[in-house]
Amino acid sequence: MRCxxxxSLDTQVKxxxxxxxxxxxxxxxxxLTCNFRFTTFERVQLRELTVIKRNGRRVPFDRDKLVRSLQISLRKRPVETERLEKMVSTIVRELESSGEAEISSEMxxxxxxxxxxxxxxxxxxRFASVYRNFREAKDFETVLGELSDEGLPTNVRK
Structure with a gap:
């Protein structure tokens, strides 16, 4: 593992x-060269996934990109990092178990x-506003209407 x-490639697991x-x-x-300490995470990867972008380009699936986009959506929200990681793992497992090697960005x-x-x-x-490319306030009203129609509280769910 590179430091x-x-x-340096000369590192040791402690x-x-x-x-x-x-x-x-x-x-x-x-x-072992500079004594810098760092953490790595090892995950099982069931299959290599390729994302088909809206413009037709194909790129390798990037779990870290998914995490970053969710962190932006969850910024300043009372959601623990563990819950975010669990959700990301659930999403990745769902994608990997879909049976498809190529998955659309829409999916x-x-x-x-x-x-x-x-x-x-x-x-x-927040995520919907970027993903669905909201252009005007009415777009937000539509999504908020969907949420209020569910009759669920509009805060963090347990």
């Missing part, structure tokens, strides 16, 4: 342990929105 500080749900192995490492977006809708209304609306 993120100095770039500690390994599974996460709570045992879906990820957390490894504490130290660089990913819909799955993300389903999961966000169950987790946090504000994050759901």
């Amino acid at each position: 993120p500080s100095c770039g 500690d390994s342990r599974p996460t709570e749900d045992s879906s990820v192995i957390r490894r504490r490492r130290v660089c 990913i977006g819909e799955i993300v929105m389903e999961n966000l809708r169950q987790l946090d209304d504000v994050a759901y609306v």
Whole structure:
């Protein structure tokens, strides 16, 4: 593993342990060149996924990109990091178990929105506004109307 500080390949694992749900192995490492300590995570990958973008381009699926987009949607929301990680793992497992090697960005977006809708209304609306490319206030009203029609509280769901 390359050291993120100095770039050396001479690193050593100091500690390994599974996460709570045992879906990820957390490894504490130290660089033997500069003594920098860092953490890596190891996950099972069932299959290589390719995302078909709206313009037809094909790119490898990037779990970290999914995490970053969800973090933006959840910024300043009372949602723990563990819940975010669990949701991302659920989404990735759903994509991997779909049986398809190529998945449209639209399908990913819909799955993300389903999961966000169950987790946090504000994050759901934020994500929807980007994913559905909202252009005017009426677009927000439509989504908010859908949420209020459900009769669910408009805060974080347990």
